[in-house]
Amino acid sequence: MSVLTTKKAQRVLIVAGEPSGDLHAANMIQAARVINPGLSFFGVTGPKMRAAGCETLLCYDEISVMGFVEVIGRLPAIRRAFKRVTAAFISEQRPDLLILVDFPGFNMRLARAAKKAGIPILYYIAPKVWAWRQGRAKTLAATVDRMAVIFPFEPEFYKPYGLQADYVGNPLLDDYAASLKVKTDLKGFNDTAGEQIVGLFPGSRRSEIRYNLDTMLQAARLLSAERPELKFVLPLASSLDRAEIAAQITASGLAVEIVENDIYTVAAACSAVLAVSGTVTLQIALTGTPLAVMYRTSAISAAIARQVVKIPYVSLVNIIAGREVVREFLQEDATPEKLAAEMLKILDDPDCKAQICSGLDEVRKLMGAPGCSLKVAEIVQEMTGESYEKS
Numbered sequence: 001m002s003v004l005t006t007k008k009a010q011r012v013l014i015v016a017g018e019p020s021g022d023l024h025a026a027n028m029i030q031a032a033r034v035i036n037p038g039l040s041f042f043g044v045t046g047p048k049m050r051a052a053g054c055e056t057l058l059c060y061d062e063i064s065v066m067g068f069v070e071v072i073g074r075l076p077a078i079r080r081a082f083k084r085v086t087a088a089f090i091s092e093q094r095p096d097l098l099i100l101v102d103f104p105g106f107n108m109r110l111a112r113a114a115k116k117a118g119i120p121i122l123y124y125i126a127p128k129v130w131a132w133r134q135g136r137a138k139t140l141a142a143t144v145d146r147m148a149v150i151f152p153f154e155p156e157f158y159k160p161y162g163l164q165a166d167y168v169g170n171p172l173l174d175d176y177a178a179s180l181k182v183k184t185d186l187k188g189f190n191d192t193a194g195e196q197i198v199g200l201f202p203g204s205r206r207s208e209i210r211y212n213l214d215t216m217l218q219a220a221r222l223l224s225a226e227r228p229e230l231k232f233v234l235p236l237a238s239s240l241d242r243a244e245i246a247a248q249i250t251a252s253g254l255a256v257e258i259v260e261n262d263i264y265t266v267a268a269a270c271s272a273v274l275a276v277s278g279t280v281t282l283q284i285a286l287t288g289t290p291l292a293v294m295y296r297t298s299a300i301s302a303a304i305a306r307q308v309v310k311i312p313y314v315s316l317v318n319i320i321a322g323r324e325v326v327r328e329f330l331q332e333d334a335t336p337e338k339l340a341a342e343m344l345k346i347l348d349d350p351d352c353k354a355q356i357c358s359g360l361d362e363v364r365k366l367m368g369a370p371g372c373s374l375k376v377a378e379i380v381q382e383m384t385g386e387s388y389e390k391s
Helices: 019-035 047-051 070-090 104-116 136-143 154-161 171-181 206-226 242-252 263-269 279-287 299-308 316-321 336-348 350-367 372-383
Strands: 002-005 011-016 040-045 055-059 097-101 121-124 146-149 165-167 197-201 231-235 257-259 272-276 291-295 328-330 387-390
Touching (some): 011 019, 011 070, 019 047, 019 097, 019 121, 070 104, 097 104, 097 372, 104 136, 146 372, 154 165, 171 372, 197 206, 197 263, 206 272, 206 291, 206 336, 231 263, 242 257, 263 279, 272 279, 279 291, 291 336, 316 350, 328 336, 336 350
Parallel strands (some): 040 055, 121 146, 197 272, 291 328
Antiparallel strands (some): 002 387
16 A cells, blocks of 8 residues: 655646547556545546546547548647647646647647646657657657656667656556456357357547448458358447447448447457457457458558658557567558458468467567556656655
8 A cells, every 4th residue: 555645736637639548548547546546637538537537628539530631631620629738738727747648649749838838748658759750759858758658668769869768568458457357248249159250340530430441341241251150240439429330331231230348358259350450459469369450541641651650560469579460451452352361361270360369479478467557657646746655
């Protein structure tokens, strides 16, 4: 049990821009309040942060977007949101600390404004500047006071820039451990022994749905034609509209069950998963379910990405492993035919499945042990000027 010596109530502004950031921020907030129940959080939130007791300055779905080109259409809303957040820097809500959670397009600009206002900044889940646009590391060093990073090689990367980067482990391990305590069944899908379920995980952003869901459904139709007994399930992200997704599925003519179980329950119930690149690939990896990864975006965004991305893989599973554990199908390579063929291979070839599962086990070991949220919470206490003793 920690003993906390409190000087005064501290107010923390925290900004997350997407579901994964919402999840990690919520877990950190809960851990911080174990150490200091009086710590107050407000900011740009999602449903999990709000459930954790974080006050809402604005909802992240006002600013969440993916892609170089796609962001252009949201610029007016993003500018309005930026003004609302920075207004807190000079108001009676002025925070004692600003925590930025991932989402670099918005948060790095916010860091510059907070630096000018003299507000201490902690960046949790750093921008992947080691993957692309490494020049941003200098910007981070000039604006951010401290970073809590989730890849073990990141502290060494930032050392030449004079930026303190604490490796805190991967926050998904905390989330997965918590999910095991409240494990539920995926109702309606585990009733028949030996049945095979294919998961379609199209992402949590509208732009991801726009560019990926139709291709996934076409691939699933090819699978269904080859294997009529297959069942298909799609987990619905809280940021998406169920009616819109259901309408797109109906138009495809394919039977796909939309479920709202936690992502780990859905992935664990599946025999194989087709997923977009993103945090979800690591969530699936933790369950041990074999998967293939796809990602499509606008042609212009893809062309820009090819010029700036400096690493050979896009999925976090392969990045952590440092090799190809799961197949990646990107842009024009992500055809329904290729995706269906890879899923059939996973389902029908025991050697292929075993090889992927062995790689996923390697990734889980490389991710380390739970405890990330508490480590970040301890950094928050240090930066807000609180003193405490761990027993």
